[in-house]
Amino acid sequence: MLSFSAPSWRTPLNSVDSRRSNHEEGAAMGFGRAASLIVPRVYLSDAITAGDHDTLTRLGITHVISVLDYSPTIPILIPSENKLHIRLPDEFRADILSHLPETTKFITSVLADNETNKVLVHCMMGISRSATVVCAYLVASSGMSAKEALEHTQARRGIVCPNVGFRKQLDTYAEGFVASGHKQGSTKITRIGGDIAERIRRLKSLST
Incomplete structure (x- = not known):
């Protein structure tokens, strides 16, 4: 079973490759199309960047998560087994919560499998x-709260702005770590998956 380590995130995350190029700085501030380094080996981008062979090669991307309501076009250098497609529209009523255990598990497994692996997560604009x-992964892997994860991601990519529905679902995801009685950063992913699924069922029953 996979379990998350709990590093002290404030110092190492603030020192992620401080000598970034002007292009990378622009991505962090939200200017232009580029991939933003959120934490070591985890990037966030728009769909056009994710489909650019040269960019993926330059960054050394080995795995891609696409969160889109249509099939993405990813360069053939990324084999099918290294891709994860979550079909989801950018609507505040869309259920992203039920997918977060799967995406977090994917990122965690990829990074643990090989220290040279790098993951790019993208949607249409790399905003919501x-x-x-990515915020859900930070919550699960580093002990951040949902608010801290969002603030950190926005600091690395200024255009980040999840819709209201997704923010609420991210809060629910983070609350699942507390509700399950596990300390953030050390929760077993299979337990979290079950806890989140149960919370989703409860929310749906209340809305009917």
Whole structure:
């Protein structure tokens, strides 16, 4: 079973490759199309960047998560087994919560499998859907709260702004770590998956 380690995130995350190029700085501030390095080996981008062979090669991307309501076009250098497609529209009523255990598990497994692996997470613009996925990974892997994860991601990519529905679902995802009685950063992913699924069922029953 996979379990998350709990590093002290404030110092290492603030020192992620401080000598970034002007192009990378622009991505962090939200200017132009580019991939933003959120934490070591985890990038966030728009769909056009994710489909650019040269960019993926330059960054050394080995795995891609696409969060789109249509089939993405990813360069053939990324084999099918290294891709995960979450079909989801960018609407505040869309259920992204039920996918977060899967995306978090994917990122965690990829990074643990090989220290040279790098993951790119993208949606259409790299603003809402994919940002929520990355924030959920930060919550699970580093002990951040949902608010801290969002603030950190926005600091690395200024255009990040999940819709209201996704923010609420990210809060629910983070609350699942507390509700399950596990400390953030050390929760077993299979337990979280079950807890989140149960919370989704409860929310749906209340809305009917």
